[in-house]
Every structure is written in structure tokens, then in C-alpha cells.
Amino acid sequence: xxxxxxxxxxxxxxxxxxxxxxxxxxxxxxxxxxxxxxxxxxxxxxxxxxxxxxxxxxxxxxxxxxxxxxxxxxxxxxxxxxxxxxxxxxxxxxxxxxxxxxxxxxxxxxxxxxxxxxxxxxxxxxxxxxxxxxxxxxxxxxxxxxxxxxxxxxxxxxxxxxxxxxxxxxxxxxxxxxxxxxxxxxxxxxxxxxxxxxxxxxxxxxxxxxxxxxxxxxxxxxxxxxxxxxxxxxxxxxxxxxxxxxxxxxxxxxxxxxxxxxxxxxxxxxxxxxxxxxxxxxxxxxxxxxxxxxxxxxxxxxxxxxxxxxxxxxxxxxxxxxxxxxxxxxxxxxxxxxxxxxxxxxxxxxxxxxxxxxxxxxxxxxxxxxxxxxxxxxxxxxxxxxxxxxxxxxxxxxxxxxxxxxxxxxxxxxxxxxxxxxxxxxxxxxxxxxxxxxxxxxxxxxxxxxxxxxxxxxxxxxxxxxxxxxxxxxxx
Amino acid sequence: xxxxxxxxxxxxxxxxxxxxxxxxxxxxxxxxxxxxxxxxxxxxxxxxxxxxxxxxxxxxxxxxxxxxxxxxxxxxxxxxxxxxxxxxxxxxxxxxxxxxxxxxxxxxxxxxxxxxxxxxxxxxxxxxxxxxxxxxxxxxxxxxxxxxxxxxxxxxxxxxxxxxxxxxxxxxxxxxxxxxxxxxxxxxxxxxxxxxxxxxxxxxxxxxxxxxxxxxxxxx
Numbered sequence: 001x002x003x004x005x006x007x008x009x010x011x012x013x014x015x016x017x018x019x020x021x022x023x024x025x026x027x028x029x030x031x032x033x034x035x036x037x038x039x040x041x042x043x044x045x046x047x048x049x050x051x052x053x054x055x056x057x058x059x060x061x062x063x064x065x066x067x068x069x070x071x072x073x074x075x076x077x078x079x080x081x082x083x084x085x086x087x088x089x090x091x092x093x094x095x096x097x098x099x100x101x102x103x104x105x106x107x108x109x110x111x112x113x114x115x116x117x118x119x120x121x122x123x124x125x126x127x128x129x130x131x132x133x134x135x136x137x138x139x140x141x142x143x144x145x146x147x148x149x150x151x152x153x154x155x156x157x158x159x160x161x162x163x164x165x166x167x168x169x170x171x172x173x174x175x176x177x178x179x180x181x182x183x184x185x186x187x188x189x190x191x192x193x194x195x196x197x198x199x200x201x202x203x204x205x206x207x208x209x210x211x212x213x214x215x216x217x218x219x220x221x222x223x224x225x226x227x228x229x230x231x232x233x234x235x236x237x238x239x240x241x242x243x244x245x246x247x248x249x250x251x252x253x254x255x256x257x258x259x260x261x262x263x264x265x266x267x268x269x270x271x272x273x274x275x276x277x278x279x280x281x282x283x284x285x286x287x288x289x290x291x292x293x294x295x296x297x298x299x300x301x302x303x304x305x306x307x308x309x310x311x312x313x314x315x316x317x318x319x320x321x322x323x324x325x326x327x328x329x330x331x332x333x334x335x336x337x338x339x340x341x342x343x344x345x346x347x348x349x350x351x352x353x354x355x356x357x358x359x360x361x362x363x364x365x366x367x368x369x370x371x372x373x374x375x376x377x378x379x380x381x382x383x384x385x386x387x388x389x390x391x392x393x394x395x396x397x398x399x400x401x402x403x404x405x406x407x408x409x410x411x412x413x414x415x416x417x418x419x420x421x422x423x424x425x426x427x428x429x430x431x432x433x434x435x436x437x438x439x440x441x442x443x444x445x446x447x448x449x450x451x452x453x454x455x456x457x458x459x460x461x462x463x464x465x466x467x468x469x470x471x472x473x474x475x476x
Numbered sequence: 477x478x479x480x481x482x483x484x485x486x487x488x489x490x491x492x493x494x495x496x497x498x499x500x501x502x503x504x505x506x507x508x509x510x511x512x513x514x515x516x517x518x519x520x521x522x523x524x525x526x527x528x529x530x531x532x533x534x535x536x537x538x539x540x541x542x543x544x545x546x547x548x549x550x551x552x553x554x555x556x557x558x559x560x561x562x563x564x565x566x567x568x569x570x571x572x573x574x575x576x577x578x579x580x581x582x583x584x585x586x587x588x589x590x591x592x593x594x595x596x597x598x599x600x601x602x603x604x605x606x607x608x609x610x611x612x613x614x615x616x617x618x619x620x621x622x623x624x625x626x627x628x629x630x631x632x633x634x635x636x637x638x639x640x641x642x643x644x645x646x647x648x649x650x651x652x653x654x655x656x657x658x659x660x661x662x663x664x665x666x667x668x669x670x671x672x673x674x675x676x677x678x679x680x681x682x683x684x685x686x687x688x689x690x691x692x693x694x695x696x
Contacts, residue, residue: 276629
């Protein structure tokens, strides 16, 4: 599906060469920053800085205009004042540029009528030159495989998560959250006002892209809702599509209008459209990242029967209660463990001070050693009444009881358990006072493909989101 | 932006719906008291009389509706009463006459509507009728085209769904009949782009069928 999009957008995600217009040898212009970013990321093709200053940026010559650039130009990043964009597009047509990305802002998002007018003329020129436009008012493309980061950003490993964002700020933030949480992106794009290529084009591309297995989106509005709706429907049929709609409230909608020039529809209608299209609606950046992380780690997996394990290493009582609430509020089931499992747990941990039903409180293991802890967790994971195991591990309590070595042993055990059986293990590491140790533990688990969340609520919601998609797929 | 709009009367609206295969309680226009009485007799009692005017939106509030009329005498008196009430409430309204229809047997009251969203175009709304939709905003939406599966989901999505299943000995509403009706309305508005707004309120749902009791279409 949408195979033609791969070819159509190849110059956007895999340009052979990039010109950066609005760069200068001796200033801190956005264009200059872009040139440095591309150089340090190791973009493999020619980079052509263009600006009035002449001179050099690093060892790259700055050309006075596109005309002077010596080689073919596939892709142009534009950071020049908006007054000159139309004239500039003529130069691009002359040089047979394939795609132009405008960082330049100040169009329909600023002045609905005059801005829209200029945008229409931009699109007209692009059509004449057989050229595509990304933006304006955007930070464009993120493609680890082609070594293209966002401006002043860092590249993570190439992975399977694709994303589209109307906002550059949110695209950039998602990329950095991805770096921190090992969410590895295939491609990302911020498309701003989307006057030519818009959300629908990029969603279609990602649906066809063989590197992308799950798609996230941040949207504020659309100029062609009917097309977006049809596109989302078709995309969600082939890949999980997770959408965060910004501007759900009046204040948010007002901001969206002056941010990307988006019209407002009511939140209820957007929710209806997303649900009907088979997309998973999420409500903030955290939930978007959580859900993408879980899809990346688990793929399309189904199972709502959760076992909750708390009391690592103590204080599991209240936590078990609230974790049970969090799971059931999110639509997961927390069924009783089988009688055999409970009996064996009772023998291992003792009945006093334990909760053996589900949630399970394994606090008592601290008096019987790590082996007992591991045996208990494995017993729960092996219970056939359970689809997924959510483990709350509080580093602030693990450290004084088991020491740093114990913390590492516990995480090694999780990694081993994940690798020797197929039931998903999800770990919750709540932030507290031992942040360095907690972050270290999180990194180790994430690298071993164990999804980690910082609260049970967020873990449960992500598991539930994954199930919503898989459930719908099964009954389509 | 000002769009030219034209509100169709109940009789006109129902005629269009009926042609699209959507079950309606047929309404006939009577231009005189005499005609109202003879039409009532043809249809069979009890009947309902409603003012038929594109300018009167809240018909009941203005005294423009009379229910459960059991014979010709009652129909004649209702005709006069409606005309004088409307003259008071809407002195400038264009009155084309009064619509006559059989009084529908009581069923579960639901509403089906369509409005145009600035981004997604035609959107179908579903909800329970009366106070539940007005006060609790217990409605669901779907973008046109609405499939049968979408219709099923939008019906089950409302909080008042148990009422449709037959609450406390009330007769249940046929979910398949409502699904079909919603899908037909979706097809109808998809084919007729000039419809700007549509309001089927109420629709009566019965254990085996559903029928549009009042309807209003606005063209753009």
C-alpha cells in the first residue's frame, strides 16, 4: 500500500546532497547551526552552505547563491526571511531541486489571509518545478539511517518507530526522549504548516516504508480532514498508529491556530475520527512515547490479564493496592493467580506479611534471600492465567536492603527471564532519591529490550493501548 | 462567512428521507381544516398535527404540535388552536399548512443528526432523545461514511446504552435496525452534498424496527 510514496519522498528522507540556505561563515544563524549539525552527524553526501557572507563553515565553502553550487542539489533547507521565499523558489526550480524544507516561518500561522496567499504561490511554483515542499515553519526531517538529525540535535540508533509532527518543538522533544529511552526511530518529520506535503503524505510514506513498524503522530489540525481520515484508516490497517491531538481545549485550539494555522474541530469529533480510523489516541507526550516504546519492544501482542508484583524490596502493601487500581482503571484485568501458584508462593514467602492473590507482594523475600525472590517472580510469570507481568522495583528500597550488587543481580534476573520465556515483562522504576542508580538500572533494562516506565499508571496505560490496537486488528 | 441556507419543512424532509429508504412516519400536508380532517380519517386515528413552516423551529414550544387526536372533531379544533398559537408566537412565519401523521406507538426515543465539521466534513451524531441528550450531552460521533460496524460502536458507546437494551421491563430497541438507519443516513448525506444539517429527532426504536418521527433538513 502507498508504495508510490517511497519513490515520491525519497529525496526528502534520503537526499543525495543538501544545500543549507541562510548559512553564514561568521554568525550564529539557524542555517549555520544546520550545517554544523549535518557535518557532525556525518551526513554522507555533499553539504552546500549558501549565504551572502562567503568564506567557510568548517572546511565547507559558503556559496553566495544556489546558482554557484557546483553539484546537483536534491534537498534544500531554507532559513531566510519570508519576504524572499518566492524569489528563492525560482532559483530552486532553475537548479532542478527535488525538495525544499522551509524553516522560515511567518505565513498562514501569523496572518491567515496574506500568509495563505503566499503559501499558495509557493505551492504553485513548486508544482511547476516538479518539486516538493516540507513546511514552512518546521524543522523537517530526522533520519538516522541517512545521518540527518534535527537542527542542533543528536541522532539515535536507526530503529522501527516512525513519527510525524506538526510541531517542531514536539518532534525535537520526542527525538530526545527516544534517545533517553531507547526508542529507536526509522524516520521522523516535522511538517509545520504542511502546505504541500502534509500529515497524510508522511503517514502514507511511513506505512509503506519497510523500516517502519509502528507510527506515532502529533497533530494540531488538518487542511484536508477527509483525506487525513481516509489515510489514517488505511495506515492503521497495516501498522499501529498512535496519535496525540494537540489543541483539544479552547486555549489549546487558539494556540494551534497561531502555531501552525490550524482550524479547530471539537475534541469529541477528533476522538471519534481517530477511533473510527483505528488509530490509538493518546493525550500527552509521555503517553505517546510510552506507547511507542511498548510497541517497539513487544510488537503487536495481545493479552489483558496482568500480574502485578510489588514489594521490591519492601513496602509492597499500599503499592499493590494502587497498582491494582492503575491497571483496572486502564482496562486491564488483574485476575487471581492459580491455586497452585498461590500455594507455592505461600510456601516460599510465608503467609504473614505477604499478599499472594494478585497483586503479589514479595516483601518477605528480603528475609529469605534473592533466590526466593527470583523463584517467586518466575512462578508468577509461569502462571497460565497471566498474559503480562508488571513488576514495580523501587530502587530507593532495593539499595539499602540488597545493595548495588543486589540491584544489578535483580535486573540481570529480569533480563534472563525475558530471554528464556515469551511472556512480556514490564518494569516500573519509580523516581525517588537514588536517581543515578535508578537511571543506570533503567538503561540496562531498556538495552535488553525490557520496557521500563516510571509509574504503574503509565505502564498500565501503554499496555492497554497496545491491546486496543491488537484487539481491533483481530476483529477487522 | 455567510452561507445561503434553506430549511426544509418536516413534510419535505420526510419525503426525501423516505425516498432514500429511511423509514419515516409519513406526514401529509393539509392546507385547510377540512383537509386535515379528511387526511386524518384516511390515515386512521389517533393522529398528530404539527405546524408546517420553515420558520418555526421549536414547534412544541410555540404550541405548534397536538398529539393523540382521536377523532375528526378533535382534529378540527387542534387545527384552529395551532394556527392561532403560531400567529401569536411567530407573526411573520411563512405557514404552508399543517402536517398530519399517525401517532407513532411509544418506543425508545433516540436522535440521529448530521452536521458539517470544518475539517472532517459530514459527521453523524447519535444519542438518546429528550433530556439525556440536552443535559448530559450523552452523544457519540462518527465521520461519514459510517460503516455498520462504526454504527454499532457508536450506539454502544453512549452511556445510556443500557436503556436501549431494555431497562426495568421497558421494551428493548433493535440495535440492528438502528445500525441500518444510521448507515442509510450516512449514505444519504454522502450522496447529497447540499445537505448542510440534518436532525432526526426523535426516532422511535422498537424491538424489531426503528422509525423517524420528526425530521428537519437544512440545505446550504
